[in-house]
Amino acid sequence: MQSLHRKDPQRIIVRMPNWIGDLVMATPVLSDLRTAYPQAHITAMCRSPIGDLLKEAPEIDELFCFNKSSGWSGVKEQNRVIHQLRRGRYDLGILLTHSFSSAWWFWQGKVKRRIGYVCNGRRLLLSQGLSFPENIQNQHLVMTYKELLGPLGIGLSHTSPRLYLAEKEMSDASLLFRQHGIPEGALVVGINPGATYGSAKCWLPERFREVAQRLLMDPDLYLVFFGDQATSGLVREICSGFSKRVVNLAGATSLRTLVSGIHLCDVLLTNDSGPMHVADAIGTPIVALFGSTSSIITGPYRSGIVIHKHVECSPCYERTCPIDFRCMKSIEVDEVCHAIMKMLSSKRSKLHITAL
Secondary structure, eight states, X not given: OOOOOSSOOSEEEEEOOSSHHHHHHHHHHHHHHHHHOTTSEEEEEEETTGGGGGTTOTTOSEEEEEOOOOHHHHHHHHHHHHHHHHHHTOSEEEEOSOOHHHHHHHHHTTOSSEEEEOOTTOGGGOSEEEOOOTTGGGSOHHHHHHGGGGGGTOOOOOOOOOOOOOHHHHHHHHHHHHHTTOOTTOEEEEEEOOOSSOGGGSOOHHHHHHHHHHHTTSTTEEEXXXXXXXXXXXXXXXXXXXXXXXXXXXXXXXXXXXXXHHHTOSEEEEESSHHHHHHXXXXXXXXXXXXXXXXXXXXXXXXXXXXXXXXXTOOOOOSSOSSOOHHHHTSXXXXXXXXXXXXXXXXXXXXXXXXX
């Protein structure tokens, strides 16, 4: 592969992915660019509102957010984006999205060097078009993103996804927990029973409820449920009738508050979802449940307990299961509770050692 690395770029723009989990998995690209070009001005271009995830990122100098819109509003937003790209005078652009429109914007915005994967008819819009990796189905998405830096002479690194929080955000989250009756220093299990892509990624609601019932048998545990507006009804049903040791924050937090809340949890039980990758990026232990998707490609990158039954039709990547949902029905409440308690026992041991 011919390298594009002539002289160090001075102004770099990275078009970040459009989904929470994918954006989090793409953060190592920002870290690796900052390491390679410490003096460059780096801009992260994100769709609103998920760009908020990068507000405290030390690797970037600028956050360029835009809105997804249609009709006349969409035309106006597109013109604004192209105008801002031209004003930025970027000499290097990395496309972590695969859409034609994202490459078109970079081309129209006069980004000098444009690197991305060849797909969706955009080959001619790229200065350096890469074919997808041959082993793309057998490697983590983090690595697939990192391979786009190859033409710049940047080798595959060991950097992991990472998000950053300000001290005030952490103290505000602690205050929020206390306002909901969670004492400082209490053991907290976060539970995220939803997933944006579709119901095929979600474990059965009644089993999440049963796990919560069993966890509440431990009088020292507190449970915090997370979710967005779309899953708030589901979470409300799961939480119905529980004691005050169960806090329902679904649909009631900003994206930044979601991150800080997950950071305060001692373990997060979750489907394959954006909050799972958030937890991975801020160091919260994870118990992740997989069914219709691949834990090899989008599992926790750093660590975690992954429960994935690998039935004959999984991964299918369907939004809804067309047959009997055997991949998720095969995951039993007992093994999920055991995994959570294993994580908590490790935490309890560390707390005991600290107390001594």
